[in-house]
């Protein structure tokens with residue numbers, strides 16, 4: 001089957017079973033669905049057991065500070081069809097609770113621990129040790145966008161004086177050598 | 191013990207000569223820098239001709255290389271490792287991260303100046319230092335040892351309180367054995 005046909009079949013089947021799924025197509029072998037957060041375990045289970053998306057590639061999180069939400073993204077891969085499916089869902093930022101899915105894929109446990117630590121998302125019934133990467137951390141979850149990394153670092157760690165004018169590498173290069181930065185590099189400046 | 195001053199001097203010279211030619215590095219890598227060590231040790235740069243080679247445990251090692259940024263988590267381990275090492279012991283700080291934070295100067299989890307927490311004998315700058323720079327760092331350390339100036343460990347013992355205070359400032363949950371040397 002052609003990739004387009006496979007994609008249409010997937011979209012049809014998903015929409016038939018999950019009425020809240022909104023699809024978004026990307027080029028070649030990628031397909032995205034946005035769903036409500038209650039639907040996530042069942043859609044993942046369905047994709048895994050019925051449609052051959054056996055492999056959980058990644059779970060990721062985006063902090064939409066302005067909208068007051070976290071977006072969670074589950075990336076699945078089908079080894080037979082060679083196609084990947086992204087499942088997006090939104091979680092309320094003030095009360096970030098998600099369903100635990102580590103009974104579907106055991107390896108989800110590790111991602112969930114990371115997200116709990118870095119974004120402060122609570123997974124109901126997650127069984128894991130308290131600490132993952134951070135040790136003795138008592139600040140807010142560090143990957144949240146309202147956590148001011150720079151201020152925290154300045155407060156916590158002593159800095160050797162003498163490089164106040166050379167903090168950002170790109171700016172320093174620009175200043176010292178007179179080299180003109182290309183536009184795309186400027187976009188990512190602090 | 192030799193009481194005569196001149197004989198002591200001769201003993202010191204011989205002792206320092208021996209020490210400088212057997213620097214054993216503890217095989218402990220942090221940050222990006224440990225990747226520069228394989229080329230330094232293998233045939234092209236061959237650090238072993240200077241008497242530098244790897245050691246498996248802190249008890250056997252003379253030289254602790256801090257090869258890059260240190261998170262507070264690994265700082266805890268490094269302090270423990272350093273305190274377990276036996277005299278004579280030396281510390282080399284690799285790369286700009288150990289000197290002034292390098293590109294991780296605004297990270298929430300890495301220290302910015304190593305010599306607040308451990309006594310550093312030699313700094314090698316660069317991000318990352320090439321094996322040539324690493325070798326010149328080793329040569330510098332040997333020079334200091336020969337002149338009897340690589341006194342980091344002594345300094346650490348004398349100013350233990352200052353170092354401890356700094357260490358406890360970033361390692362909030364201090365559950366470490368106190369070595370009573």
Ligand code: SF4
Nearest residue numbers: 221222258285287317
């Ligand atoms: S100085 Fe550069 S190479 Fe070394 S640990 Fe820091 S960032 Fe990595």
